[in-house]
Amino acid sequence: MKQTRILIVDDEAGLTRLLKLNLEETGKYAVEAINDSRKALAAAERFKPDLVLLDVMMPSMDGGEAAVRLKDHPVLHSVPVIFLTAAAKPDEVKEGGGQIGGCAMIAKPVDLPQLIQRIEEELSKHARATAAAGVEGHR
Amino acid sequence: MNPSSAQILMVWGKASPADSCIRSGDYGAVPSIQFHVARSFAEAREKLSGTTFDAICTRLELPDSHGFETLERLRSATRSGVPILAMVPEGDDSRTRLEALAAGATECIPETDTPEGRLATVIHHILEKWRAEERLREREAFLWLLSENVTDMIAVIDRDGRRLYNNPSYARLVSNVGELRGTDSFVEIHPVDRERIQRVFRDTVRSGIGQRAEYRFVTVAGEIRYVESQGSVIRDPEGQTSKVVVISRDITERKLAEQALRESEQRYKRLLESTTDYLFTVAVQNGQATGTTHGQGCVALTGYSPESFSADPYLWYRMIHPADRPAVEAQVASILRGEFPPTLEHRIVRKDGRQAWIRNTVVPHFDDHGRLVSYDGVVSDITARKEAEQATAESQERLDLVMRGSSDGIWDWNVATNEVYFSPRWKSMLGYGEDEIENKFSEWERLVHPEDREQALSTIRGYFEGRLPTYELEHRLRHKDGTYRYILARGIAQRDAQGRPLRMAGSHVDLTERKLVEERLRQAKAGLELSEEALRKALAELMASHEELRATQLKLIQAARHEVIGTLASGVAHEVKNPLQTILMGLAYLDRPTGSPGNSQGLVITEMREAIQRADSIIRDLLQLSAPPRLIIRADDLNDLIRRSIRLMNHHLNQHRVLVETDLSDEVPPVPIDPGKIQQVFLNLFMNAIHAMAEGGFLRIRTRKTRWNPVEGTASGTDSPFEAGEEVVVAEVEDTGPGIPEAILPRIFDPFFTTKPVGVGTGLGLSVARRIIDLHHGLITIINRADGGVKASLWFKVTAKTPT
Numbered sequence: 001m002k003q004t005r006i007l008i009v010d011d012e013a014g015l016t017r018l019l020k021l022n023l024e025e026t027g028k029y030a031v032e033a034i035n036d037s038r039k040a041l042a043a044a045e046r047f048k049p050d051l052v053l054l055d056v057m058m059p060s061m062d063g064g065e066a067a068v069r070l071k072d073h074p075v076l077h078s079v080p081v082i083f084l085t086a087a088a089k090p091d092e093v094k095e096g097g098g099q100i101g102g103c104a105m106i107a108k109p110v111d112l113p114q115l116i117q118r119i120e121e122e123l124s125k126h127a128r129a130t131a132a133a134g135v136e137g138h139r
Numbered sequence: 140m141n142p143s144s145a146q147i148l149m150v151w152g153k154a155s156p157a158d159s160c161i162r163s164g165d166y167g168a169v170p171s172i173q174f175h176v177a178r179s180f181a182e183a184r185e186k187l188s189g190t191t192f193d194a195i196c197t198r199l200e201l202p203d204s205h206g207f208e209t210l211e212r213l214r215s216a217t218r219s220g221v222p223i224l225a226m227v228p229e230g231d232d233s234r235t236r237l238e239a240l241a242a243g244a245t246e247c248i249p250e251t252d253t254p255e256g257r258l259a260t261v262i263h264h265i266l267e268k269w270r271a272e273e274r275l276r277e278r279e280a281f282l283w284l285l286s287e288n289v290t291d292m293i294a295v296i297d298r299d300g301r302r303l304y305n306n307p308s309y310a311r312l313v314s315n316v317g318e319l320r321g322t323d324s325f326v327e328i329h330p331v332d333r334e335r336i337q338r339v340f341r342d343t344v345r346s347g348i349g350q351r352a353e354y355r356f357v358t359v360a361g362e363i364r365y366v367e368s369q370g371s372v373i374r375d376p377e378g379q380t381s382k383v384v385v386i387s388r389d390i391t392e393r394k395l396a397e398q399a400l401r402e403s404e405q406r407y408k409r410l411l412e413s414t415t416d417y418l419f420t421v422a423v424q425n426g427q428a429t430g431t432t433h434g435q436g437c438v439a440l441t442g443y444s445p446e447s448f449s450a451d452p453y454l455w456y457r458m459i460h461p462a463d464r465p466a467v468e469a470q471v472a473s474i475l476r477g478e479f480p481p482t483l484e485h486r487i488v489r490k491d492g493r494q495a496w497i498r499n500t501v502v503p504h505f506d507d508h509g510r511l512v513s514y515d516g517v518v519s520d521i522t523a524r525k526e527a528e529q530a531t532a533e534s535q536e537r538l539d540l541v542m543r544g545s546s547d548g549i550w551d552w553n554v555a556t557n558e559v560y561f562s563p564r565w566k567s568m569l570g571y572g573e574d575e576i577e578n579k580f581s582e583w584e585r586l587v588h589p590e591d592r593e594q595a596l597s598t599i600r601g602y603f604e605g606r607l608p609t610y611e612l613e614h615r616l617r618h619k620d621g622t623y624r625y626i627l628a629r630g631i632a633q634r635d636a637q638g639r640p641l642r643m644a645g646s647h648v649d650l651t652e653r654k655l656v657e658e659r660l661r662q663a664k665a666g667l668e669l670s671e672e673a674l675r676k677a678l679a680e681l682m683a684s685h686e687e688l689r690a691t692q693l694k695l696i697q698a699a700r701h702e703v704i705g706t707l708a709s710g711v712a713h714e715v716k717n718p719l720q721t722i723l724m725g726l727a728y729l730d731r732p733t734g735s736p737g738n739s740q741g742l743v744i745t746e747m748r749e750a751i752q753r754a755d756s757i758i759r760d761l762l763q764l765s766a767p768p769r770l771i772i773r774a775d776d777l778n779d780l781i782r783r784s785i786r787l788m789n790h791h792l793n794q795h796r797v798l799v800e801t802d803l804s805d806e807v808p809p810v811p812i813d814p815g816k817i818q819q820v821f822l823n824l825f826m827n828a829i830h831a832m833a834e835g836g837f838l839r840i841r842t843r844k845t846r847w848n849p850v851e852g853t854a855s856g857t858d859s860p861f862e863a864g865e866e867v868v869v870a871e872v873e874d875t876g877p878g879i880p881e882a883i884l885p886r887i888f889d890p891f892f893t894t895k896p897v898g899v900g901t902g903l904g905l906s907v908a909r910r911i912i913d914l915h916h917g918l919i920t921i922i923n924r925a926d927g928g929v930k931a932s933l934w935f936k937v938t939a940k941t942p943t
Contacts (some may be wrong), residue, residue: 002788012717014746018724023340023738057713109720112727 004123007049008033009066010084011058019053022112030063037061041069045074048116053122056085058102067103078130084108146190148175150183150197150213180204184216186576192217196224196248196264199239207242214243222269224248224262245269284575292366292387295373296324298344300337302547303382312366314359324385329355329363336368339346343370344380353390416440416519419448419455424512426475431455440497440520442490460486460494467499474501477511484521496525505544544802548647550630552580554603554640559583568626568649570619588615588623603632603640610645625650666713714757718750725750770914774809777817777935778842779868784821785840791826796835805842810935812915817933820908820919824931827904831876831929839873841854860916861934872931887921 006011006029010016014031023029032047034040047139052070056063063083070076086108104122108117165807175190177183179202183195192392195217201207213223222245227235236247240756246265286293286306295304305319313319328336332354339352349370356364358573367390373382417436422429433455441458448454463485473480482500489495501516548565557580566576569586577580587595590612601607610630615623620864630645725747728739784791828838845868847861850901860865879887888909905921912919918934 012721014750015717015721015724017745018721018728018743021743022724022731024729025728084720086713086720108716109723111723 003048004051004119005030005032005047006051006053006119007031007040007044007047008053009035009037009043009058009063010053010055011035011037012055013047023043023116026116036103037063037066040066041073041076044070044073044079049079051119052079052081053119054081054083055128056083078126080104080126082106082122084110145193145263145266146173146175148177148183148186148190148192148195150177150180150195150201150209151176152198152201154424178202180212183213187216190222194222194262196226196262198226207238210239210242210244220273221719222246222529224265236425268595290388292385292389294324294387296340296383296385298380298382300324300340312356327356329356329357331355338382340370343372343383347372347374347380349383363391364389365391402644416517419518420513421516422513423475426473426511428475434826437518440489440495440518457489458489460488462486470501474503474514475511477505478501479503484525487761494522496522546648549584549644550600550628550647552630553642554632557581565647568647569616569624575619583616586616588617589698591615605638610643613650625654635913640800662664665721687863716755718754721750722747770813772811772813772915775812775814775817777807777812777868778803778805778815779816780812781821781840781842781870784818784825788829789827792838795829795832797829798830798835798837800837800839802839802841804841806844806845807842808937810868810937812935813836813911816911818913820911820933821870821872823904823908827931828872828874828876828929831874836875836928837873839871839872841873842868844868847934856871860918861936866937868935868937870933870935872933873924873928873930878927878929879921881923884921884923 006023007033008016008019009020010033013035016035020031020033023031031048032043034043037055038061040052040054040061054063054066058066063085067081067083070079072080080105083103083105085105104118106118175186175192177186181203185428186192187195194632195213197209197213199206201209203213210223210225217223225239225242225244225247227239227247227249239247246269248262272787278532278715286304289306290308291309292301292312293304293306294309297303299593300323302319303326305313305316307316309316309319325333325337325340330833336354339350342684343349343409349372351367351369353365356366358364368385368387371384371386372380372617373384375381399795412830416436419431419433419437419439421431431448431452433443433445435445437448438444443454447936452606456464466483467485470480470483480501482498484496487495487497498519498521499516500519501514503511503514506512515546546564548568548780549562550565559578559580559582561576561578561582563573566573569576584592595612595614598607598612602610610628610632612628614626614628616626618624627648627650628645629648630643632640632643634640725743728743781801781803791797825838832838844866847859847863847867849859849863888905890899912933916936919931920934921929921931
């Protein structure tokens with residue numbers, strides 16, 4: 001079974017280390033974690049993720065800008081992005097999930113099962129969209 | 140009748156001695172007579188019917204006719220005028236002769252007195268005499284006819300001047316031609332002329348030489364006729380004048396025509412002399428001008444004499460103003476074609492160089508065949524008129540300019556007709572277009588304000604009657620929009636000899652704006668006293684509201700503090716949530732369903748412990764910031780405090796290769812501070828400096844006593860707690876790092892704002908430091924130094940103030 005490749009971008013090194021550990025422990029995911037958001041794009045080009053987990057507040061380049069660069073990328077633009085944020089206001093978060101600029105958003109702190117559930121939802125949503133685009137392309 | 144061969148019929152009756160003579164043809168001196176012989180009356184009658192005879196010579200006794208009857212019968216058979224000679228018996232019987240003549244004989248010849256040889260001579264003489272008389276008779280008859288039928292008047296007058304004969308033509312002068320004989324032929328002559336004519340008559344009678352004379356004849360109707368007479372004389376056999384024949388002609392018509400002509404010529408001459416106009420005549424042959432004659436008047440007009448024009452055929456052309464020559468040439472060409480060109484007005488240059496305007500009218504003359512033989516021109520001086528016209532035009536132009544350019548409305552009132560010219564500006568001043576106001580006085584009356592009407596009319600009257608020296612009137616006129624405009628009218632009247640106004644013209648100026656300004660000024664002046672009082676009131680209100688504002692500001696400052704705490708809470712949430720996430724992930728790992736602890740367990744525990752420490756540290760700082768501070772103030776030596784703080788940092792300084800330089804002034808007095816809190820501030824500043832100098836550098840610390848300088852102090856943009864010139868102690872901490880980006884300099888005191896990597900700082904350091912300094916009523920400023928690096932300054936009051 002093919003592993004889903006996940007790129008984690010967060011300046012909290014301890015957090016990224018534990019996220020990677022937990023996700024890889026499931027056996028379904030191959031994870032790459034980086035702590036400097038400025039290197040996110042290069043890492044994504046190299047790693048070719050199926051999904052990106054992106055922290056919002058980072059000192060060097062914030063998550064919003066990193067997401068914009070991904071969306072502008074000729075190859076990576078369709079890769080689904082989930083924002084992880086510690087700064088969400090209560091009304092921005094609905095039952096642990098919400099949207100920022102058309103992307104999924106998860107408020108910190110989030111427990112592992114909910115995180116994996118959201119990851120899977122985004123992946124299947126993306127798969128449907130891709131299939132539709134493929135059908136569209138065969139007309 | 141041919142005298143050289145007179146045909147004579149001899150009526151003999153019986154053979155006579157004359158026969159041989161006739162036959163022989165020997166007629167002595169008159170060989171041209173040809174005789175024809177008849178023996179009886181019957182034979183004579185037969186010959187008379189075939190031949191024309193010049194004379195008939197007959198005996199009274201014939202075989203077939205007797206006595207005087209023979210004469211009668213021959214006369215009736217003979218053409219009238221042919222003489223009949225009767226041969227009567229010898230003896231002086233005059234009774235017989237008379238009877239013979241009465242019976243038709245022209246002459247009687249005695250029978251006995253007719254020797255053959257002389258017969259022809261006798262007949263010839265008789266014949267000649269008769270012929271002469273006949274010629275005279277014919278001539279008399281001719282003259283008679285002539286005198287009776289010619290239109291000339293013929294009179295025969297005796298030596299004494301009495302009339303012997305007047306022909307019928309006299310009827311045009313006298314009513315009774317038939318009764319003139321014997322009357323005085325001078326009586327009807329005009330008294331003025333009579334003596335002169337009588338003298339002429341006497342001269343004619345004496346000298347016998349006729350003269351011609353002219354005189355006036357007064358008719359019975361009293362009409363004066365002019366008569367021209369030529370006298371001739373009739374002489375008696377002694378050569379003396381016996382009668383005078385006068386042939387006269389009525390020349391009244393000619394005389395009158397001559398006189399009219401003379402008068403006309405004189406009038407014409409006078410006209411010519413009295414006018415500057417002059418005539419010229421141009422002779423034309425075959426469509427070409429061949430010569431020009433100029434009238435005398437040309438001198439006055441052109442300065443050139445007629446002789447100059449004659450001598451110089453092109454003078455007239457050169458005289459024409461060059462600009463006008465084409466028009467004149469066209470006129471000449473037109474008339475040479477036989478047309479009647481219109482009158483031309485053009486300029487000439489006079490001999491003296493002055494310019495004159497002339498009007499030139501030309502009229503062609505044609506002969507009986509319609510050929511142009513000449514043309515006349517009349518030249519008139521119109522310089523004065525032209526100059527006047529030009530002056531008028533210029534003046535009109537100036538007036539137009541003035542009216543167009545003027546902001547005043549212009550009016551021109553013909554008082555007699557009440558027509559008024561209103562300029563476009565006059566109308567537009569009242570909102571009307573050019574065509575919306577008629578040029579009538581009543582239009583002004585219609586627009587004038589009812590309240591101003593009487594005053595306006597009385598002003599006009601006053602000026603017209605001379606009671607007012609000038610016409611100047613302020614009045615209101617209704618604008619098209621219904622409002623009234625204040626108009627200042629001024630004008631001047633033109634008057635006749637009696638001083639009555641004929642015309643008045645002037646201007647309108649719109650005073651409305653000025654009036655409004657005046658009104659506003661007046662109101663403003665009246666309101667000024669009120670304003671002063673209001674101003675004082677307003678000032679009091681302003682001061683009251685200023686106090687209110689100060690109170691509000693204080694409230695706002697407190698509100699801002701609450702906002703700081705709000706900002707703090709969200710920062711805390713962020714900073715606490717990250718460690719919590721780490722702990723959650725750690726727990727997730729430890730709680731994984733596989734149960735078999737992996738190699739990563741130690742790592743997970745370490746991460747979780749560090750996360751808990753960080754969360755704890757943040758909570759503590761937060762408590763310190765938000766909890767009501769409790770300062771323990773005492774006068775402390777700031778320099779000593781600094782030295783202690785440096786010692787505490789020695790390990791970090793050495794580790795990061797940062798060298799410390801101190802310049803601590805001895806003049807710094809003890810300052811009222813909480814030493815523990817201030818040491819925390821210094822440690823925070825030193826730590827920031829060390830973090831800024833990752834490659835090492837210098838940490839310089841200075842203290843000094845100074846007086847507060849607002850310019851220096853407000854560099855941070857913070858409100859100062861000091862009075863200008865107040866004694867303060869300042870401690871400065873400098874590093875040699877890269878400095879702080881200008882963009883984030885305003886945010887450095889915000890809670891949780893940090894540029895450091897995660898775990899290096901909490902982002903609360905400077906917020907806490909400022910909070911501590913604020914509690915000491917001091918000031919903290921952080922600036923980038925001009926030569927690089929950051930300078931942090933702590934300003935302390937020297938005199939303690941009760942902390943709030």
